[in-house]
Amino acid sequence: MTTLNVPINEGNGNHLDYLHSPKKYKGILNWILSTDHKKIGILYLISMLTFFSVGVFFGFLMRLELISPGKTIMEPQTYNQIFTLHGVIMIFLFIIPGLPAVFGNFFLPIMIGAKDVAFPRLNLFSWWLFITGGLVALISLFLPGGPADTGWTFYIPYSVRTSTNVIPALIGAFILGFSSILTGLNFITTIHRLRAPGMSWFKMPLFVWSLYATGWVQILATPIVGITLLLVAIERWFGVGIFDPSLGGDPILYQHLFWIYSHPAVYIMILPAMGVISEIIPVYARRTIFGYKFIAFSSLAIALFGSLVWAHHMFTVGMSDTAMWIFSLLTFLVAIPSAIKVFNWVSTLYKGSILLEPAMLFALSFIFNFTIGGFTGLMQGALALNIHIHDTSFIVAHFHYVMFGGTGFGIFAALHHWFPKMFGKMYNKKVAKLSWLFLFIGFQLLYFPLFIAGYLGMPRRYYDYLPEFHIWHFISTIGSWILITGLIIMFTNLIIALRKGAKAPANPWGGVTLEWSIQSPPTHENFEVIPVIENEPYDYSHFEEKEEIKN
Amino acid sequence: MILNASNFVKEVDGVFLFILGISLFLLVLITVLMVVFVIKFNRKRNPRSKNIKGNMALEIIWTVIPTLLVVGMFYYGWYGYKKMTAAPKDSFEINVTGRMWVWEFTYPNGRKTDTLVVPINKPIKLNLNSLDVNHSFFIPAFRIKKDVIPNKNNYLWFISNEVGVYDIACAEYCGLRHSYMYSKLYSLHQNEFEKWYGSVSDTVSLKTGK
Numbered sequence: 001m002t003t004l005n006v007p008i009n010e011g012n013g014n015h016l017d018y019l020h021s022p023k024k025y026k027g028i029l030n031w032i033l034s035t036d037h038k039k040i041g042i043l044y045l046i047s048m049l050t051f052f053s054v055g056v057f058f059g060f061l062m063r064l065e066l067i068s069p070g071k072t073i074m075e076p077q078t079y080n081q082i083f084t085l086h087g088v089i090m091i092f093l094f095i096i097p098g099l100p101a102v103f104g105n106f107f108l109p110i111m112i113g114a115k116d117v118a119f120p121r122l123n124l125f126s127w128w129l130f131i132t133g134g135l136v137a138l139i140s141l142f143l144p145g146g147p148a149d150t151g152w153t154f155y156i157p158y159s160v161r162t163s164t165n166v167i168p169a170l171i172g173a174f175i176l177g178f179s180s181i182l183t184g185l186n187f188i189t190t191i192h193r194l195r196a197p198g199m200s201w202f203k204m205p206l207f208v209w210s211l212y213a214t215g216w217v218q219i220l221a222t223p224i225v226g227i228t229l230l231l232v233a234i235e236r237w238f239g240v241g242i243f244d245p246s247l248g249g250d251p252i253l254y255q256h257l258f259w260i261y262s263h264p265a266v267y268i269m270i271l272p273a274m275g276v277i278s279e280i281i282p283v284y285a286r287r288t289i290f291g292y293k294f295i296a297f298s299s300l301a302i303a304l305f306g307s308l309v310w311a312h313h314m315f316t317v318g319m320s321d322t323a324m325w326i327f328s329l330l331t332f333l334v335a336i337p338s339a340i341k342v343f344n345w346v347s348t349l350y351k352g353s354i355l356l357e358p359a360m361l362f363a364l365s366f367i368f369n370f371t372i373g374g375f376t377g378l379m380q381g382a383l384a385l386n387i388h389i390h391d392t393s394f395i396v397a398h399f400h401y402v403m404f405g406g407t408g409f410g411i412f413a414a415l416h417h418w419f420p421k422m423f424g425k426m427y428n429k430k431v432a433k434l435s436w437l438f439l440f441i442g443f444q445l446l447y448f449p450l451f452i453a454g455y456l457g458m459p460r461r462y463y464d465y466l467p468e469f470h471i472w473h474f475i476s477t478i479g480s481w482i483l484i485t486g487l488i489i490m491f492t493n494l495i496i497a498l499r500k501g502a503k504a505p506a507n508p509w510g511g512v513t514l515e516w517s518i519q520s521p522p523t524h525e526n527f528e529v530i531p532v533i534e535n536e537p538y539d540y541s542h543f544e545e546k547e548e549i550k551n
Numbered sequence: 552m553i554l555n556a557s558n559f560v561k562e563v564d565g566v567f568l569f570i571l572g573i574s575l576f577l578l579v580l581i582t583v584l585m586v587v588f589v590i591k592f593n594r595k596r597n598p599r600s601k602n603i604k605g606n607m608a609l610e611i612i613w614t615v616i617p618t619l620l621v622v623g624m625f626y627y628g629w630y631g632y633k634k635m636t637a638a639p640k641d642s643f644e645i646n647v648t649g650r651m652w653v654w655e656f657t658y659p660n661g662r663k664t665d666t667l668v669v670p671i672n673k674p675i676k677l678n679l680n681s682l683d684v685n686h687s688f689f690i691p692a693f694r695i696k697k698d699v700i701p702n703k704n705n706y707l708w709f710i711s712n713e714v715g716v717y718d719i720a721c722a723e724y725c726g727l728r729h730s731y732m733y734s735k736l737y738s739l740h741q742n743e744f745e746k747w748y749g750s751v752s753d754t755v756s757l758k759t760g761k
Contacts, residue, residue: 346588459720
C-alpha cells in the first residue's frame, strides 16, 4: 500500500469537515473551548494576524515620521513608545508564534498521521496563555504613563528609570513564554509518540523536523526569560542589587540573560520557516528534496549552535578578548548549516518540473531575502566590522531581512500553500501573484537603504537624523507604502476567497505529504483510518499529474 | 566611503569589502541558479521531473568551502579587532562622561568641554563613564564605538589621521533625546591643538578645524 499516490481518505464531501463537525458548544465557545488542533491553529492564525496588523500600523507610523528630518507627525516620546510596541508585538505576538503555533498546530499531527497533538487540552491552555500574555502586554497602552519606551530589549538601567509601564510588558512576555514552552513540549511529545506506523524519523516531512528542533529551543531557552523577570521583580521589590548599577548590580548581566533567551528565540522564529520552504519547493518542483538528511540535521545543528552565540549582540559592551573571539567564531559556524539548507533548496529546483504558483514565489523570495540577511549577519559576526555597524540601521535592515524577508515571507508562503487545505476554498492566484510582486519590491525598497545609511553611520532607534541620511529614509518610507499595498491586496484576496472562493480539491498543488491525502478541509479526526507509511516524504517517482492541477 | 580619517578605517572597510565581495559572488550565484532553473525546468518545457535525492560530493563541497570562508572572515575580523583593544601606553588620555543627553570631555589639565578636540597623528585614549543609563560612544567616520555603562570602566582609542570635523553620536538607546545626543570631534594639527589646549577660549582655533 502506498500512502501517497492513492489517497486513503480523500473525501468527496461525504464526511463532515472539522468546521462543520458536531459541536459541543455554540458560536464563539465552539472555537475558544475546542481542543481540536486545527481549530486551535485557526485561533492562533486569527489572533496572530490581528497583532500583526497592529504591528504593521505602528511600523507605518514610524516610517512616516522618518520620511524627513525633524518632526513630521509625532513627538519623540511617542516615537520611542511606538518603536517599542512595534518590536514587542512583532516579536512576541507575531513572529514567535507565527509558524509553530499556527501551521505547526494545524499540520504537525496531520503530517505524521495523527489525530491530534499529544496533549490537546494543554494545547488549548497554551492559546489562552498566549491571549492573556498579549492582552497584559497591551494593557500598558491604556494605563497612565503609557506603554514602555525602552525598546523591546528593556535594557537596564533605562528600563528602571523610565516612568512608562515596563512591568506589564514584562509580565506579558513572562506569560507568553509559558505558552511557548508548553507548545514546544506538546510538539516534541507528539513527534516522539504519535507518528503513524511506518513513519520512521527519516520519513518525517522536513517541516516536522524543523518543529522538533524548534521545540527543544522553546523548552530549554524560554525559561531563562522567566528567571530574568523574576530577578527584575526581586530587585524592584526588595532592593537587592542584581542588575541596577545604582543598587550595585550589573547591567551587563541583564543583557547576557536577556540574549541567552532572545538569541535562541531568533531560531525559534526562523527554523519553522526553513521547514516550510523545504515543504513547498518539492511540491511545485515535482521532485524529491535534495539532501533530505542534510536539511534535517542542519535544523538540529542550528538549534544547538544558535543557543551558544547570544553574546554577539553585546560586542561593544566591553567583554574579555576570549569571550569576544569565542562568540565571534561560534557565530560564523552557525552560518554553515544555514548555507547547507540554501544550497540544497536551490539544487532541489534542478531537473524539476516547476510551476510558479504563489506559494513558490514567496518561497523563492524567502531564499533571496534570507541569503542577504545571512550574509549581512556574517558582516556583523566579524569583530572589527561589528564595532562599526553595531546599533546602526544596518542591524535593523539585517534582522528585517531575516525576520520579515525570511520568516514573514515564509508565513505568507505557508498561508498560500495550505490555505485551500485549511479552509477548503481557493483564492485568486493572479491577485496573489500581484500581491507578491508588491510585497517583494516594497520590501527591498523599505529595508535595503537602511544597510547603506547604517554603514554611513545612522544609529538605530533615532527619532531624528542628520540631513545626509535623508535620501535613504525617504526611499525606505516610499517602500513601506508599496509593501503595505501588497499586504492589503494579499489579505483582501484571501478574505474574498474565504467568502466566495471556489471549492478547493483535496490536492490542488500536487503535494505528496499526508495532508494532501485527506479531504479539504480535513475531518475532525483527520484520518478515518490511520495510514501506514512506506515511502519517503517527497517521493514523486510514481506521481501522476491530475487534470485539476494542470491549469 | 574609503577615507582614512582614523587608523581603523582601512581595517574595518577592508573586512567589509572582503565579506561583501564573497557575499555578492555567492548571492549572484544562488540567484542566477534559481532563475535559470525556474526557466529551464518549468512545467511546460520540462513536464517530467527527475528525482535526484542528493549528492555526497556536493554536500561535502558546500560544507567545507563555506567553513573555510567563514573561518577566514572570522580571523580577519578578530585580527582587526585586537588592534582596537590595544591602546598604546603613551596615549593622550581624555575622560568622557555620558549622561542624558550630552557628552562631556575632561582633559588631563582639568579643562572640561562639550566637544572633543584632539591632535592628529597621536594616539588618543578615551575613558568612558556614564552617570545614568547605558550610552554608546560612536564616531562613524573613525569606525569605532564602545558602550558607556555606569560603574564600568570602558575605553576606546584611535589615531586621527586627517584634520577635520567629525560627528560623535550616541548609539545605545537612552530615552527621549537619544537622537540628539550628538557632539563634534575636532582634529587639529599638533601646534593648533596646543594653542587651543593652552588657551581659555573655545572658539578661536576650532574654526580652523575645517
